[in-house]
Amino acid sequence: MRLSISLIVLTGSFFSILNSCKGLHDDASKNKIKNQVIAVAEKYVMNQLAEPRKTGSETGIITICDKHKRYVIDPSKIFTGRIDDDQEEDAIVTVATYYGDYETVSEQLIILNTGNSLALVSTIESDMRIISLKDRIITADVPEHSRNNPLFNCKSCWEVVKYQFRMGGLERVE
Numbered sequence: 001m002r003l004s005i006s007l008i009v010l011t012g013s014f015f016s017i018l019n020s021c022k023g024l025h026d027d028a029s030k031n032k033i034k035n036q037v038i039a040v041a042e043k044y045v046m047n048q049l050a051e052p053r054k055t056g057s058e059t060g061i062i063t064i065c066d067k068h069k070r071y072v073i074d075p076s077k078i079f080t081g082r083i084d085d086d087q088e089e090d091a092i093v094t095v096a097t098y099y100g101d102y103e104t105v106s107e108q109l110i111i112l113n114t115g116n117s118l119a120l121v122s123t124i125e126s127d128m129r130i131i132s133l134k135d136r137i138i139t140a141d142v143p144e145h146s147r148n149n150p151l152f153n154c155k156s157c158w159e160v161v162k163y164q165f166r167m168g169g170l171e172r173v174e
Contacts, residue, residue: 029089030080036118037078037091038062040111044120045071045095072096081133083165088113092138094130105147110165122168127152131160138163138170 083090110122128140163170
């Protein structure tokens with residue numbers, strides 16, 4: 001009887017350790033993808049500026065700027081998952097843009113996994129705030145009013161919208 005209980009406990013412990021190792025592997029894989037996404041985003045931003053200067057914060061936020069324009073890449077705004085029709089892990093990242101001291105329309109970078117590497121396939125200018133990326137559906141908070149409307153910053157004037165990436169752009173799905 002004691003031997004049976006001991007075997008059950010040992011088996012449970014083994015599977016618990018195995019699952020925790022799998023979780024560590026998943027975290028390492030996600031971090032690797034996020035680092036690759038940051039590299040793709042940095043390359044894109046550097047090409048948008050005449051004389052880019054890059055700085056980083058302790059929290060991982062990267063700022064790339066020149067005399068007039070500034071881009072901010074925040075790792076917490078990188079969402080990974082499947083975007084296109086293959087089974088590879090893709091990503092969407094929001095890059096905040098500023099002209100002087102004023103925030104302008106942000107850019108959503110769609111980055112697809114081509115098997116061996118990640119490639120930027122589309123940039124979308126939009127004030128949307130990505131909420132999640134799951135099962136090829138991008139869920140975002142979208143302002144109901146344009147930037148030049150006084151109600152643009154109204155906290156209750158945003159709606160949750162679901163999108164799918166098709167033919168190089170985001171299409172609204174219901």
